[in-house]
Amino acid sequence: MKTDILLEIDKDKFRSRLSGYTRQAYSRLPHMEAPAILDIGCGSGIPTIQLAIISKGKITAVDIDRQSLNILRDKIKVFRLSGHIKPVRHSLLTLHFKNTCFDIVWAEGSIAVIGFEKGIQEWRRFIKPGGFLVVHDEITNYREKMTCIPKFNYTLVHHFKISEHVWLNEYFNPLLQRIKELQVIYKNDPGAMKILDKEASETALFMKSPENLASLFYIMQKI
DSSP: OHHHHHHHHOHHHHHGGGHHHHHHHHTTSOOOSSOEEEEETOTTOHHHHHHHHHHOOEEEEEESOHHHHHHHHHHHHHHTOTTTEEEEEOOGGGOOOOTTOEEEEEEESOHHHHOHHHHHHHHGGGEEEEEEEEEEEESTTHHHHHHHHHHTTEEEEEEEEEOHHHHIIIIIHHHHHHHHHHHHHTTTOHHHHHHHHHHHHHHHHHHTOGGGOOEEEEEEEEO
16 A cells, blocks of 8 residues: 555656756766766666666666665666666665776765765765766755865865755645645545655655755766
């Protein structure tokens, strides 16, 4: 039941509205022929699919969540990207890849798990000399985060903000509306309503502090 209801909510549908910002971040990188990309915390692969299409590279997509990776595998089949994306189930806390084997390390929404400073420090070893680290992170303490970038031998190539208004209009408001629609449909199903009520409460809680919804892309080059 839980899986079915979550599929009906389809958060991916709303998150995909922000895919243009993945493409915008990638456009700030120099042209690379079929780059090797490590996508850390890929989830169900919304940015992963975009990266594969625009880069035509080889992406190692890492996440610990089995269900999310299964959804990504389905998308790989639909978009016929099996030659470009390799899903890997692994914790981002204990990544084991060869040093300097990726042209780009990409992390959308995952660095908070390990912490910004620790993340850019530990992931640096995977990047080839002159390669790039692209991080999409919550905007909290962004000035402090920026001071870490040169400290760990990166150059900040570019950064840009996704405003709270974008997150509200493109993700949270439509998502909450979808949950409310499903609450009407499943009003006589206690099991479904329990899940929907929880999702509605969590979404509304985020929306109570809209100033914290903004996020920031950092495009860094390894020195």
